[in-house]
Amino acid sequence: MKKIGKGSWEQFWLTYKNKPGSLAVLICVILAAAITVGVLFSLIIYILVNGVVHLKPELFAWEYNTSNMSMMPAIISTVYITALSLLMAVPVGIFSAIYLVEYAKRGSKLVKVIRTTTETLQGIPSIVYGLFGYILFVITLGWSYSMLAGSVTLAIMILPLIIRTTEEALISVPDSYREGSFGLGAGKLRTVFKIILPCAVPGILAGVILAIGRIVGESAALIFTSGTVAQVPGSLFDSARTLSVHMYALLSEGLYTNEAYATAVVLLVLVILINAFSGFIAKKLATR
Amino acid sequence: MDKYTIENLELFYGDFKALKNINMKIQEKEITAFIGPSGCGKSTLLKTLNRMNDLVEGCKITGTVKLDDQDIYGKIDVNLLRKRVGMVFQKPNPFPMSIYDNIAYGPRTHGIHSKAKLNEIVEKSLRDVAIWDEVKDRLNKSALGMSGGQQQRLCIARALAVEPEVILMDEPTSALDPISTSKIEELAMDLKDRYTIIIVTHNMQQAARISDKTAFFLLGEMVEFDKTETLFSVPKDKRTEDYITGRFG
Numbered sequence: 001m002k003k004i005g006k007g008s009w010e011q012f013w014l015t016y017k018n019k020p021g022s023l024a025v026l027i028c029v030i031l032a033a034a035i036t037v038g039v040l041f042s043l044i045i046y047i048l049v050n051g052v053v054h055l056k057p058e059l060f061a062w063e064y065n066t067s068n069m070s071m072m073p074a075i076i077s078t079v080y081i082t083a084l085s086l087l088m089a090v091p092v093g094i095f096s097a098i099y100l101v102e103y104a105k106r107g108s109k110l111v112k113v114i115r116t117t118t119e120t121l122q123g124i125p126s127i128v129y130g131l132f133g134y135i136l137f138v139i140t141l142g143w144s145y146s147m148l149a150g151s152v153t154l155a156i157m158i159l160p161l162i163i164r165t166t167e168e169a170l171i172s173v174p175d176s177y178r179e180g181s182f183g184l185g186a187g188k189l190r191t192v193f194k195i196i197l198p199c200a201v202p203g204i205l206a207g208v209i210l211a212i213g214r215i216v217g218e219s220a221a222l223i224f225t226s227g228t229v230a231q232v233p234g235s236l237f238d239s240a241r242t243l244s245v246h247m248y249a250l251l252s253e254g255l256y257t258n259e260a261y262a263t264a265v266v267l268l269v270l271v272i273l274i275n276a277f278s279g280f281i282a283k284k285l286a287t288r
Numbered sequence: 289m290d291k292y293t294i295e296n297l298e299l300f301y302g303d304f305k306a307l308k309n310i311n312m313k314i315q316e317k318e319i320t321a322f323i324g325p326s327g328c329g330k331s332t333l334l335k336t337l338n339r340m341n342d343l344v345e346g347c348k349i350t351g352t353v354k355l356d357d358q359d360i361y362g363k364i365d366v367n368l369l370r371k372r373v374g375m376v377f378q379k380p381n382p383f384p385m386s387i388y389d390n391i392a393y394g395p396r397t398h399g400i401h402s403k404a405k406l407n408e409i410v411e412k413s414l415r416d417v418a419i420w421d422e423v424k425d426r427l428n429k430s431a432l433g434m435s436g437g438q439q440q441r442l443c444i445a446r447a448l449a450v451e452p453e454v455i456l457m458d459e460p461t462s463a464l465d466p467i468s469t470s471k472i473e474e475l476a477m478d479l480k481d482r483y484t485i486i487i488v489t490h491n492m493q494q495a496a497r498i499s500d501k502t503a504f505f506l507l508g509e510m511v512e513f514d515k516t517e518t519l520f521s522v523p524k525d526k527r528t529e530d531y532i533t534g535r536f537g
Contacts, residue, residue, distance in 0.1 A: 176377060184393065
């Protein structure tokens with residue numbers, strides 16, 4: 001049997017033998033794809049090779065001290081700060097997006113201004129958010145280095161991201177659903193909550209996951225706001241260090257490079273797990 | 289009896305006048321067809337009848353539209369109006385939920401939550417559009433898995449489920465195959481004993497086949513409105529004659 005179409009070398013040769021330009025482009029795009037994949041894999045492998053051997057039980061001890069360098073408090077703080085930031089940013093973000101897409105006049109000046117604002121905010125380096133959080137929450141409001149100051153700062157940082165992704169998700173819901181719902185005499189509220197939002201959930205979730213990724217990976221904005229105390233925080237006003245900050249602290253001290261690699265492994269696994277989980281949820285919701 | 293009384297209706301999209309001085313009375317429990325070339329204003333007029341034009345930015349109207357002697361642009365609850373005046377759209381637009389929930393959406397919106405009552409409404413609506421036997425075993429499956437023709441009948445059933453008095457159909461068969469089209473046409477004729485039906489169509493044969501009265505629109509004007517037989521056999525206006533004999537449009 002003769003193979004046809006993609007995958008046959010003969011076909012490949014016939015297609016490209018007289019077209020050096022096409023061949024060059026083909027090689028370039030394959031190369032670019034290969035570089036992307038290669039970089040990602042070498043990074044992961046490098047971290048795993050250097051980190052896995054240093055994963056010791058005492059790294060997960062409940063209490064942190066200078067002999068065990070435990071990352072357990074950092075893991076717990078990461079969960080706390082992520083949850084707190086999402087708790088603040090997600091509702092506000094989703095409701096802002098609902099306002100922009102469903103309530104505000106489409107294409108109005110106000111919507112454009114808000115859209116430009118969120119885009120600009122997204123581009124601001126996180127250290128600037130850190131400085132802002134430091135001045136406003138830590139100093140002016142007197143929250144000192146605390147989990148609260150850190151979470152609020154991160155919530156502000158991820159808010160534009162949540163708004164933008166939710167907005168895109170809402171816009172991508174076809175207008176025919178809105179018409180169908182209004183046509184049956186349903187009001188705006190019911191249409192938004194029963195028809196539009198359920199359709200937009202996978203998109204919104206994707207945004208939330210991106211936001212979690214940013215929170216988990218953030219260090220600059222947190223060093224100035226939630227500080228670097230490596231203990232499990234007892235209250236909102238206690239300082240707490242997340243895994244990323246923990247890594248930064250270990251590296252900057254210069255004595256614990258191996259532990260930093262081990263932390264990187266945990267961080268990496270965490271992010272991969274979050275991604276896989278979100279993909280799973282989105283698929284579940286989409287096929288429902 | 290007159291269901292709708294439209295007087296001196298003009299409609300603007302921004303500065304563009306889409307409807308010019310429309311005056312007509314639409315009889316209840318009949319099928320009234322709106323025909324005319326694209327952009328003649330027939331769909332626009334249809335959408336003024338349940339105020340779907342409210343959703344369009346910069347849309348303004350003058351004149352009056354009365355439903356049973358009540359001005360629908362006066363002090364009324366728009367949601368209640370749309371409950372009384374159901375709508376079927378050009379492209380079937382079932383919600384991305386189960387067949388059952390699609391039908392139950394309307395009744396639930398208007399406060400019916402009893403399971404038994406909802407079951408009854410769902411069955412009755414689906415029987416009315418003659419797809420009950422086809423779908424009764426998969427009521428909990430997504431409506432998006434149905435064929436185009438089934439989806440459109442589902443959408444009609446969904447509109448019937450809130451017990452409307454009028455059903456507006458905006459080119460309901462333009463996205464369907466000939467067999468589904470004839471099923472929808474039969475359905476429309478079955479339903480006219482109980483509902484007032486107003487249908488916009490591109491297809492003159494369709495108007496001739498199913499409607500009792502036909503209105504011909506051109507460039508935002510209602511050129512002629514008469515019994516369907518009369519309009520298609522002895523049109524009074526030269527433009528109507530040109531259109532129905534296929535000289536333009």
